[in-house]
Amino acid sequence: MTLRRARLDWAHWGLTLLAGLGAVVMLLPFLWMLSTSLKPASAVLSLPPELLPREPTLEAYREVARSFPIVRVFLNTLLVAAATTLGQLVVSSMSGYAFARFRFAGRDLLFAAYLATLMVPFAVTVTPLFIVVKALGWTNTYWGLVVPALFGAFGTFLMRQFFLALPGELEEAAVLDGASTFTTFARVMLPLSGPALATLGVFSFMASWNSFLWPLLIVNDPRLMTLPLALATLQGLYPGQTQWNLVMAGTVIAVIPMVVVFLLAQRWVVEGVTASGLKG
Amino acid sequence: MYERGWRRTLTLALFLGPSLLGMVLFVMGPILASLGLAFARWDLLTPPEFVGLANFRALWADPEFWRALRHTFGFLLGYIPLVMLCGLGAALVLNARIPGRDFFRAVYFLPVVTAWVAVALVWKWLLNPGYGLVNHLLGLVGLQGPGWLFDPNWAMPAVILTSVWKDTGFVMAILLAGLQNIPREYYEAAAIDGAGGAARLRYVTLPLLAPALYFALTLSLINSFQVFDQVYVMTGGGPAGATTVLVERIVKNAFSYSQMGYAAAMSWFLFALIFLSSWALTRLQRRAL
Numbered sequence: 429m430t431l432r433r434a435r436l437d438w439a440h441w442g443l444t445l446l447a448g449l450g451a452v453v454m455l456l457p458f459l460w461m462l463s464t465s466l467k468p469a470s471a472v473l474s475l476p477p478e479l480l481p482r483e484p485t486l487e488a489y490r491e492v493a494r495s496f497p498i499v500r501v502f503l504n505t506l507l508v509a510a511a512t513t514l515g516q517l518v519v520s521s522m523s524g525y526a527f528a529r530f531r532f533a534g535r536d537l538l539f540a541a542y543l544a545t546l547m548v549p550f551a552v553t554v555t556p557l558f559i560v561v562k563a564l565g566w567t568n569t570y571w572g573l574v575v576p577a578l579f580g581a582f583g584t585f586l587m588r589q590f591f592l593a594l595p596g597e598l599e600e601a602a603v604l605d606g607a608s609t610f611t612t613f614a615r616v617m618l619p620l621s622g623p624a625l626a627t628l629g630v631f632s633f634m635a636s637w638n639s640f641l642w643p644l645l646i647v648n649d650p651r652l653m654t655l656p657l658a659l660a661t662l663q664g665l666y667p668g669q670t671q672w673n674l675v676m677a678g679t680v681i682a683v684i685p686m687v688v689v690f691l692l693a694q695r696w697v698v699e700g701v702t703a704s705g706l707k708g
Numbered sequence: 709m710y711e712r713g714w715r716r717t718l719t720l721a722l723f724l725g726p727s728l729l730g731m732v733l734f735v736m737g738p739i740l741a742s743l744g745l746a747f748a749r750w751d752l753l754t755p756p757e758f759v760g761l762a763n764f765r766a767l768w769a770d771p772e773f774w775r776a777l778r779h780t781f782g783f784l785l786g787y788i789p790l791v792m793l794c795g796l797g798a799a800l801v802l803n804a805r806i807p808g809r810d811f812f813r814a815v816y817f818l819p820v821v822t823a824w825v826a827v828a829l830v831w832k833w834l835l836n837p838g839y840g841l842v843n844h845l846l847g848l849v850g851l852q853g854p855g856w857l858f859d860p861n862w863a864m865p866a867v868i869l870t871s872v873w874k875d876t877g878f879v880m881a882i883l884l885a886g887l888q889n890i891p892r893e894y895y896e897a898a899a900i901d902g903a904g905g906a907a908r909l910r911y912v913t914l915p916l917l918a919p920a921l922y923f924a925l926t927l928s929l930i931n932s933f934q935v936f937d938q939v940y941v942m943t944g945g946g947p948a949g950a951t952t953v954l955v956e957r958i959v960k961n962a963f964s965y966s967q968m969g970y971a972a973a974m975s976w977f978l979f980a981l982i983f984l985s986s987w988a989l990t991r992l993q994r995r996a997l
Contacts, residue, residue, distance in 0.1 A: 439905070440804070440805075440806060443801050443804050443806050444806040444807060444808070446801055447801050447802060447806055447808075447809075447812045448812075450798060450801070450812070450816065451811075451812055451815045451816070453873070454815050454816055454818060454819065454873075454876075454877075455815060455818075456841070457819075457827075457830050457831065457834055457873070458818070458830075460830065460833070460834055460841050461826075461830045461833075464833065472839070473838075473839050474839075475838075475839065476844055477839060477840070477841055477844050479841070518726075519726050519727050519730065520727065522722075522723045522724070522726065522727065523723065523724050523726070523727030523728070525723055526720060526723035526724040526727075527724075530720055530723070530724070532720060538728075541736065542731065545731070545735050545736060545739060547979075547982075547983060548739055548979060549930075549933070549934050549955075549975070549978060549979060549982060550934070551934060551936075551954075551955045551958045551959075551975045551978055552738075552739060552742050552972075552975040552976060552978070552979055553735065553738035553739055553742060554738075554958075554959070554962070554975075555738075555742060555745065555962045555968055555971055555972060555975075556737070556738035556739075556741035556742050556745065556972075557734060557738045558962075558963075559741075559752075560733060560734065560737065560738065575730075575734070576734045578730055579727065579730030579731050579733075579734050579735055580735065581731070581735070584727055608711065608719075609711060609719045609723075610719065610722065613723075634821060637823065638821075638822075638823035638824065638825075640823070640824060640825050640937050640940075641936060641937065641959070644940075645959075645963060655823070655825075656823045656824070656825035656826070657825075659823075659825045659826060659829060660825055660829075660940075660941055663829060663941070672833050672836075672839075675829055675833070676829075676830070676833065679826045679829050679830060682823055682825075682826050683822050683823070683826050686821050686822060686823065687818065687821070687822075689821075690814075690817070690818065690821045691814070694814060694817075697817075697821060698817060698881050701820060701821075701878065701881065702878075702881050702882050702885060
């Protein structure tokens with residue numbers, strides 16, 4: 429028995445060591461990003477590379493702020509992500525409720541049509557979507573960044589499943605008290621929907637914060653850019669040599685808020701990502 | 709629901725209207741339009757013109773398309789086995805009761821929540837042949853690192869490596885959820901029968917994890933057919949067109965060459981690929997389980 433116990437301990441420490449090695453691989457790129465962003469331009473191309481900056485400086489951050497409206501870009505990203513999240517929550521919880529509790533002709537067919545759109549890759553819709561948004565005059569506007577991102581079958585599906593799992597007696601009690609459908613929804617159902625709203629909210633926020641292809645297509649005015657797009661632009665801002673300390677400073681600015689959101693809402697983030705099957 | 713007559717219709721419109729309007733305008737409409745465009749020629753300036761199957765015939769004859777298709781499959785063949793293996797390994801290790809387990813799980817998931825553009829830029833810099841950390845570390849153990857993104861033979865492996873790093877936590881999270889659904893009694897029964905660690909993995913864990921594995925595999929497959937962000941930022945399809953992929957071709961054709969119909973045809977080909985492969989996987993799963 430002691431022998432078996434000892435072997436278990438060895439396996440135990442072996443696994444911990446393995447997990448630690450993996451963690452180093454996962455964290456080293458983040459460390460390298462942070463370290464490069466704190467180097468002066470002269471130290472970026474030093475050989476051998478300094479893993480930690482010998483003379484840490486905020487020079488790169490100042491230079492990024494000077495050559496690029498980075499504060500504005502940051503606020504754009506925040507605004508677009510917040511508006512998208514809020515809009516998604518309102519639109520999807522209401523449509524999810526409609527599919528879960530209303531009876532109307534063609535409901536199931538319509539819901540099947542919603543689900544079918546989940547199978548279609550974004551590459552299929554992107555061209556006509558661009559034309560619609562252009563026709564609305566929404567290129568280079570916040571509208572163009574936010575509104576098309578409000579609608580998707582995933583949110584409706586998630587909320588519908590959640591409402592279906594709630595017992596109908598809750599609403600019946602409210603109706604007996606003479607409440608309207610909307611009051612019942614807002615006062616009884618929504619307060620119970622915390623977990624579903626958190627999952628969808630965190631997921632929408634993350635998807636918006638990290639979104640690249642769509643902003644790339646409809647925005648070219650730096651004052652309306654979001655962070656991922658600004659980063660890609662920053663890379664090519666200086667002809668000839670990429671200024672890696674500047675690019676990494678921009679990257680740090682883009683990455684930190686998402687890391688904070690993740691650490692604060694880890695459970696919902698993991699749930700949102702694995703439930704949707706969509707990645708950042 | 710509780711109202712009657714026109715008030716009921718009004719309530720329904722209030723709840724479903726915004727979503728339905730948005731879905732029709734921004735999702736379903738574009739899908740149908742794209743289907744129509746696939747059989748048309750349209751340069752955005754002159755009115756669209758019906759051309760039958762001409763776009764698909766052009767696709768068949770387009771060497772750029774075939775090359776992008778080959779690269780997409782190349783990506784997939786490298787990425788899928790690696791990410792599944794790394795994700796499974798991480799899930800198995802982090803399902804064991806080791807110290808700091810929650811910390812490790814968070815760390816492994818960190819790249820998943822990070823924007824692809826940021827990840828692509830950091831790795832582009834890590835893989836810089838002259839000044840990057842990766843080749844420096846390889847040099848420390850006596851290996852001469854390749855030119856990575858500057859070398860046509862190494863650019864796609866570099867993109868694959870980066871993608872595996874980013875998505876390992878994603879596969880891990882799905883598999884961890886699957887592992888937690890395996891009842892403890894199964895392991896206890898196996899232990900009573902004298903099964904060692906390897907036998908338990910082979911005869912208990914993996915068979916019971918199969919649904920989660922299929923789920924992760926299907927999602928990874930669907931996502932990897934649509935590989936774009938990392939390629940766009942890391943290589944832009946280069947060097948010398950060595951990493952062009954399908955979605956990148958679709959975007960190029962639509963937005964750089966204004967060949968809307970041709971791009972739409974290619975996007976429906978992509979849809980067919982995704983649809984058929986996930987269907988095949990589902991069939992396979994049903995037969996195997």
